[in-house]
Amino acid sequence: MTEKRNITGAEALLLSLLEEGVTDLFGYPGGAIIPLYDKLYDYTDRLNHILTRHEQGAVHAAQGYARATGRVGVCMATSGPGATNLITGIADAMVDSTPLVCITAQVAASLLGTDAFQEADIISMTIPVTKWNHQVTSAAELPETIAKAFYIARTGRPGPVVIDITKNAQTEILDSFVYTPCTGLRSYLPEPEVRDEAVARAVELIDASRRPLMITGQGVMLSGGEAEAARLAERCAIPVATTLMGLSAVPTSHPLFVGRVGMHGNVAANEMTQQADLLIAVGMRFSDRVTGDVSHYAPNARIIHIDIDAAEHGKIVKPDVSICGDARKALSALADKAAPRAERREWMETAREAYERERRYVIDGCISPAEGDITMGEAVDKVASVCGGEAIIVTDVGQHQMFASRYSRLNRPRSFITSGGLGTMGFGLPAAIGAKVGCPDREVVLFVGDGGLQMTVQELGTVMQSGIAVKIAVLDNGYLGMVRQWQQLFFESRYSFTSLADPDFTILASAYGIASRRVSARDSLEEAVREMLAHDGPYLLDIAVEREGNVFPMVPAGKSISNLIFSELNDGQ
Amino acid sequence: MDNREYTVTALTENKIGVLNRITAIYLRHKINMEGVRVIDTQVPGVSMITISSYGTEEVMERIVRQIRRIVEVFDSRYKAVESITPENIYGEILSGLGD
Ligand SMILES: Cc1ncc(C[n+]2csc(CCOP(=O)(O)OP(=O)(O)O)c2C)c(N)n1
Numbered sequence: 001m002t003e004k005r006n007i008t009g010a011e012a013l014l015l016s017l018l019e020e021g022v023t024d025l026f027g028y029p030g031g032a033i034i035p036l037y038d039k040l041y042d043y044t045d046r047l048n049h050i051l052t053r054h055e056q057g058a059v060h061a062a063q064g065y066a067r068a069t070g071r072v073g074v075c076m077a078t079s080g081p082g083a084t085n086l087i088t089g090i091a092d093a094m095v096d097s098t099p100l101v102c103i104t105a106q107v108a109a110s111l112l113g114t115d116a117f118q119e120a121d122i123i124s125m126t127i128p129v130t131k132w133n134h135q136v137t138s139a140a141e142l143p144e145t146i147a148k149a150f151y152i153a154r155t156g157r158p159g160p161v162v163i164d165i166t167k168n169a170q171t172e173i174l175d176s177f178v179y180t181p182c183t184g185l186r187s188y189l190p191e192p193e194v195r196d197e198a199v200a201r202a203v204e205l206i207d208a209s210r211r212p213l214m215i216t217g218q219g220v221m222l223s224g225g226e227a228e229a230a231r232l233a234e235r236c237a238i239p240v241a242t243t244l245m246g247l248s249a250v251p252t253s254h255p256l257f258v259g260r261v262g263m264h265g266n267v268a269a270n271e272m273t274q275q276a277d278l279l280i281a282v283g284m285r286f287s288d289r290v291t292g293d294v295s296h297y298a299p300n301a302r303i304i305h306i307d308i309d310a311a312e313h314g315k316i317v318k319p320d321v322s323i324c325g326d327a328r329k330a331l332s333a334l335a336d337k338a339a340p341r342a343e344r345r346e347w348m349e350t351a352r353e354a355y356e357r358e359r360r361y362v363i364d365g366c367i368s369p370a371e372g373d374i375t376m377g378e379a380v381d382k383v384a385s386v387c388g389g390e391a392i393i394v395t396d397v398g399q400h401q402m403f404a405s406r407y408s409r410l411n412r413p414r415s416f417i418t419s420g421g422l423g424t425m426g427f428g429l430p431a432a433i434g435a436k437v438g439c440p441d442r443e444v445v446l447f448v449g450d451g452g453l454q455m456t457v458q459e460l461g462t463v464m465q466s467g468i469a470v471k472i473a474v475l476d477n478g479y480l481g482m483v484r485q486w487q488q489l490f491f492e493s494r495y496s497f498t499s500l501a502d503p504d505f506t507i508l509a510s511a512y513g514i515a516s517r518r519v520s521a522r523d524s525l526e527e528a529v530r531e532m533l534a535h536d537g538p539y540l541l542d543i544a545v546e547r548e549g550n551v552f553p554m555v556p557a558g559k560s561i562s563n564l565i566f567s568e569l570n571d572g573q
Numbered sequence: 574m575d576n577r578e579y580t581v582t583a584l585t586e587n588k589i590g591v592l593n594r595i596t597a598i599y600l601r602h603k604i605n606m607e608g609v610r611v612i613d614t615q616v617p618g619v620s621m622i623t624i625s626s627y628g629t630e631e632v633m634e635r636i637v638r639q640i641r642r643i644v645e646v647f648d649s650r651y652k653a654v655e656s657i658t659p660e661n662i663y664g665e666i667l668s669g670l671g672d
């Protein structure tokens with residue numbers, strides 16, 4: 001508890017952020033938030049504020065920051081259009097369980113409801129996409145509200161919180177500032193206790209299983225349960241697959257790692273889901289991109305579902321055992337109690353055989369083609385081999401995202417940052433900025449499409465002004481590639497509005513003072529990637545890739561995950 | 574699954590915006606609310622919200638779980654309206670009176 005006398009609401013807010021351990025925040029000023037920015041001017045020694053070029057950039061940067069560091073991301077915007085510009089990122093953080101505190105300014109309390117200049121009812125607008133939101137109309141409420149906001153954002157299943165602060169609340173004087181962190185709310189039980197009976201029943205299933213498969217979702221990382229997941233897997237010789245959001249929960253080099261599940265996942269992970277007699281699903285939510293047609297999902301498996309959010313249990317699949325609680329604690333209890341097992345030779349042989357097939361039919365041709373244009377898979381593989389699994393990989397949304405998820409090497413947790421549930425184009429560049437601000441000592445490589453880059457390309461200005469050393473690899477196919485792929489496969493190649501006339505991205509980068517280069521020849525690719533990574537400072541590498549390459553394997557939308565397709569012609573059967 | 578009339582109740586902090594969060598969940602499931610009522614409980618600051626609507630049990634289950642996720646909500650439950658009969662609630666007394 002700290003006490004300070006006679007300060008403004010704006011200062012109380014900044015002191016509250018400091019009390020919560022905030023060191024960095026992302027934002028954009030405007031009329032209603034000037035009092036807050038005015039105070040911030042005195043706090044720049046303690047609070048590193050990054051000025052983005054659009055509020056969407058600020059919120060995605062806060063997301064990238066939160067995802068890379070595990071801390072709560074903070075962003076701020078003015079009232080009206082400033083606040084509404086945050087909504088896409090807030091919705092993205094909601095589905096992807098990212099802890100955020102978003103501060104929006106609001107017109108003075110006396111003007112609420114009058115259609116005053118730049119008044120937007122951001123509280124109503126963000127109800128469905130926030131974990132909690134609250135409007136503050138007096139300075140006195142600020143410290144307690146901020147304490148609640150951080151507590152709610154980071155506990156339980158994390159999520160975004162919006163705090164809307166009227167202009168008068170920023171300027172009013174608070175007689176005394178006292179900060180008490182929030183430690184609980186009577187109506188909110190963020191972390192249900194892992195129940196012993198549930199653990200005991202899960203242990204029985206694990207002990208009896210001959211073909212178990214663990215699927216790790218992002219919840220494993222959100223709970224800090226990476227080591228416990230590996231301990232359970234190793235002790236009981238359980239192969240491990242991850243979801244898109246769960247990538248890097250287990251190193252991709254782990255001998256038990258069998259790849260990623262889902263629409264463009266790995267053959268082994270998907271086929272083993274169908275053959276398994278037990279799924280241990282940890283901190284994941286059975287998204288339709290993971291399950292395909294649910295009625296044919298994991299037909300032979302009992303299911304143990306571990307998730308902290310009670311609303312996820314039974315939402316899509318009916319588990320045989322539900323463990324509602326913290327994933328790390330649940331995994332730890334299982335790893336303590338399940339019987340140790342020797343290597344499951346035959347079951348792991350299934351993984352090896354599936355990988356061989358995938359390598360032969362898909363991977364080889366994708367990452368080491370003999371001729372033709374550079375492929376996206378090849379570019380990702382080059383970056384992966386040069387970085388050796390140590391970089392944080394950030395992606396935008398589209399084909400390049402799927403290639404990045406398939407061919408990246410990830411040795412450390414929280415190293416794959418992508419927009420999973422919402423699939424937000426424009427996420428990548430600002431999220432990479434946030435990740436680099438949060439982890440300045442790590443290499444941050446962004447894979448972005450030519451389409452998605454142009455959705456938030458103005459953030460190159462943020463890279464320039466704040467000197468943020470992100471490496472931007474544009475996988476440039478001149479198409480809205482993922483949509484074009486669907487048009488080719490399912491709409492008779494009718495490429496309706498998916499071809500792009502792109503600017504010269506290297507000239508654009510130069511305009512922002514960012515070093516850049518375009519590469520289109522296979523011979524120069526590796527050297528260009530090395531140059532990008534060796535460069536001291538931000539760098540944009542425009543990689544001209546095959547225009548009409550496709551991502552395979554693929555489970556067509558709505559089909560069973562047993563229906564993997566391997567190419568345009570072949571249905572994989 | 575067939576549509577039936579259900580009553581959903583939620584025990585909540587009496588705070589601004591909670592009812593909006595609950596009704597947003599109905600809107601998202603495209604379920605029309607037939608009746609909404611908020612009453613005080615014996616605990617100051619705690620209210621009970623009652624909503625009646627038609628839907629399937631599966632959807633009611635999901636709605637109730639999503640309502641429970643609201644920070645200000647202590648708990649939420651649902652019941653099929655047809656199960657609220659005098660016999661179901663006061664069965665013992667009624668059968669005693671019938672003798
Ligand atoms: C904001 C937004 N608008 C539209 C889409 C639909 N969409 C998904 S992938 C994609 C194409 C992305 O093109 P590009 O960024 O060039 O990446 P590529 O697929 O070519 O790698 C589109 C339009 C989306 N996900 N997000």
Ligand SMILES: [Mg+2]
Pocket residue numbers: 398449450451475476477478479480481
């Ligand atoms: Mg493209």
